[in-house]
C-alpha cells in the first residue's frame with residue numbers, strides 16, 4: 080500500500096531515528112441476547128493508522144482516520160513534533176530500542192469457516208435455542224448469550240525495512256444462567272475466553288449441552304451450602320480458573336514495563352524485580368510457565384508483534400525459578416537484554432503499543448495423573464471450576480479469588496456443591512504450594528479477551544492454559 | 560463540529576429505509592502524555608470519530624458503527640445496519656426511539672482547556688518530575704486533554720448535541736517503600752493549580768515516611784474522596800432497577816425504604832457548574848435533578864428505557880455523582896474514635912457477591928494509622944471485604960465535598976468498623 084512508503088519516506092526525511100506505521104482495520108461483530116431479547120446485534124469497525132516516531136531516545140505517536148497522502152505525511156510530522164517534545168522530559172540519553180532485523184512476511188489466523196461469513200440468522204437461531212433452553216428451567220431468571228467475533232487487518236512498515244501483512248481473528252461465545260431462589264441469586268457461566276479460530280469451534284462445542292449444564296448447575300449453586308470460617312485447606316483448580324489466576328499473579332508481574340515502573344501510576348508495578356531473575360523461587364519445582372506467542376489458536380499469536388518482532392516461545396518460570404520477562408523493543412534494553420521477546424501490542428490503530436502478557440501457560444505435569452486420581456488422592460479440600468471474583472494488589476503480591484462453581488472434597492470424593500467460596504493467598508506462597516499437576520492429556524487453553532491496561536485504556540488478549548492442579552494449605556472460606 | 564455532525568444526520572435521515580433509527584455520533588480530539596520513572600514514555604495525539612446507527616424494522620433491530628464520514632461509508636453503514644435488522648429475530652423488548660424532548664442547557668466546554676498547548680503539558684510534567692527528583696523519588700503519571708462532541712438524533716424527532724472538554728494530571732511519587740498519588744481531573748484547565756497538587760503530593764509523601772506492620776481487623780476508617788469514589792461507584796452499578804426487581808441484587812424491594820444510613824445521600828445534579836453534566840444519556844434519557852438516595856432512603860434507581868416502559872416508570876440514568884458532605888475536618892474525625900486508619904485510595908475493587916452487594920479490594924497509595932486524635936505512622940496496605948450500602952449505616956461523620964473527578968464530587972467520610980480481612984507485604 081502506497082501509504083506505507085509515503086510514511087516511511089516522510090519519517091526518514093524528517094530525521095527519525097526509527098519510525099513505523101500500522102494501518103489497521105478492526106471489525107467486531109457482537110450479538111447480545113438477554114432473556115430472548117436481542118439487546119445488541121452490531122457490526123463495529125474502525126480503520127486508520129498510527130505512526131510512531133523515535134527520535135533522540137523519545138517516542139511520539141500520532142494517529143488519523145483520514146486516508147490521503149497529505150494527511151499521512153502530516154501525521155508523520157505530528158508524531159515527530161511530539162517525539163521532540165517528549166525528548167524534553169527524558170532520563171539521560173533517553174530510551175534505546177533492542178536490535179531487530181527486517182522482515183517481509185504475511186500471517187493469517189488459520190480459519191476454516193470465517194464467523195463473519197456465517198449468516199446472521201444462523202447465529203441468532205443457535206443463540207435463541209440455547210437461551211430458550213436455559214429459560215425453560217424453573218428458577219432461572221436471567222439467561223445471557225454473548226457472542227463476540229473480532230478481526231484485525233494490519234499492514235505494518237518500519238524504517239528497518241520491515242513490511243508485514245497480518246490478519247488475526249478470534250471468536251468468543253459466553254453463556255450465563257442466573258438462578259434466583261430462596262432469597263439468593265447465583266450465576267453459572269460457560270466461557271472459555273475466546274480462541275483464534277473460526278466458526279468450526281462453535282460447531283464442535285455443543286452449546287445446547289453446555290447451556291443445560293450451566294442452567295442446572297446455577298440451580299444447584301443457588302441452593303448450595305456456604306463455607307463459614309476461613310481455614311487452611313487444599314485446593315484443586317481447573318484449567319479455566321487457573322487461566323485467570325496465572326494471568327493476574329504471573330502474567331502481569333512478569334511484564335517488563337511493569338517491572339520497570341512504567342505502569343506505576345495506574346496498573347501498578349511488580350514484586351518480580353530484575354535482581355530476582357535466575358534465583359527467585361516463584362513456585363515449586365514442578366511449576367513451569369512458558370510465554371508462547373507461537374501457540375496454535377492463541378489469542379496473542381500473530382506472526383509478529385507491533386514492534387515488528389517475530390513471535391517466540393520462552394520460559395518465564397523454569398523449575399519454579401523466575402527465568403525471564405515478556406518484553407518489547409523499548410523495555411528489553413533497560414535490563415541489558417539484546418533482543419525483545421515480542422510482546423508489544425496495540426488494541427486499535429489509534430493506540431500506541433504497550434508491553435503485553437504473551438500467551439502464557441503452565442506446563443502439564445510430567446507424571447501420568449488424571450483429575451480423578453488427583454481428587455481421589457485428596458482427603459479434604461475444595462475443587463474450583465471457572466472464574467469468579469478476583470482482586471490483586473498493585474505489586475501483584477496479595478490476592479483473593481473466587482470461582483464459578485465449587486465442590487467440597489471429602490475422603491477423595493466430590494462431597495457436596497458449595498457457593499460463595501473465596502481463597503486468599505499471595506506470591507510466592509501460592510505457586511510454591513502447588514504439589515501436583517495433571518498430565519498433558521488434561522491440559523486445556525483458556526483465553527482472556529478483556530485485559531485492561533494502559534492509559535488511555537487498551538483491551539488486550541492472550542491465551543493461558545493448564546491442566547488441573549493442586550495447591551496445599553491455602554486460606555479458603557466463604558464470603559460474609 | 561456540530562454542523563458537520565448535522566450534515567451526517569441529514570444524510571442518514573434521507574437514506575434510512577427502516578421504520579425507526581437512533582443515530583449517535585461522537586468525535587474526540589485527544590492529547591495524552593504518559594510519564595514514568597521521571598521520563599515521558601508514551602505520547603499520543605489524534606482525532607477520531609464514531610458514527611453509530613441502530614435501525615429497526617418493526618421490532619427487528621440491527622446496529623453498525625464506523626469511523627469514516629464519506630458518503631460511500633455512510634451508505635454502507637445504513638446498508639449493514641438494515642441488513643442485520645432484516646435478518647434478525649424480533650426483539651420483544653424493543654423500545655421505539657425517543658421523540659423530540661427539551662434537555663437542559665449545560666456548559667461543559669471550557670476555553671482554558673481548549674487553548675492548552677502540548678508544550679504547556681510537557682512543562683507541567685517537567686515540573687512534576689523536578690519535584691520528585693528534589694526528594695530523590697520517581698514520579699509517574701499522565702497529563703491529558705480531550706475535546707469531545709456528541710450528537711444524538713432519532714427517527715421520531717429527538718435531536719440533541721453537546722460538547723465537552725477535559726483536562727487531567729496525575730502523579731504517583733515513589734521512593735523505597737513510600738508510594739503515593741494525587742490526581743486532578745476537570746473540564747476546566749483554568750482551575751488546575753500544579754503547585755497545590757505538588758504540595759498535597761509532598762505532604763502525603765512525608766506522612767508515609769515511617770511505616771509499621773498492621774494486621775487486618777475491623778476498625779474505623781477515614782476514607783478520602785478518591786477512595787470513596789471507587790467504592791461507591793460499584794454500589795451505584797449494583798443499583799439497576801431491573802436487576803433489583805428481578806431479585807438479583809441487594810436493592811430488591813428496597814425502593815422507598817431506609818435501606819442506607821441516615822447521613823448518606825447520593826445525587827445526580829444539574830446545579831453544580833464545576834461538574835461535567837451530560838444533558839442526556841447514551842440512550843437519550845434526559846438528565847434531571849435526581850436523588851438516588853436521600854438521607855438513607857432509596858428514592859430512585861437507574862432505570863433503562865425498556866424497563867420503564869414495561870413497568871410504567873420514568874427512565875432514569877446517572878449523569879454525574881454528587882454525595883453531599885458535612886463540615887467535619889480529618890482532625891475532628893480522628894478525635895471521634897479512639898483509633899483508626901486513613902485511606903488515600905482503593906484499588907482493584909471487584910464484586911464478591913452480587914446478591915449481598917459485597918465487594919473486595921485493596922488499599923493503595925498510602926494508609927495512615929491514627930490514635931488519640933493524631934496520625935502515628937503509616938501502615939502496610941490491606942484488603943477489605945465490605946458491603947458498601949452497609950457501610951453507609953456506619954458513617955460517623957462527613958467532610959466537605961470536593962471535585963474528585965470531572966463528573967464526581969464527594970466528601971471524606973469516617974466509617975466505623977470497616978472490615979479489613981488481609982494484609983500485603985508493602
Ligand SMILES: [Zn+2]
Nearest residue numbers: 326331530531
Ligand atoms: Zn490483565
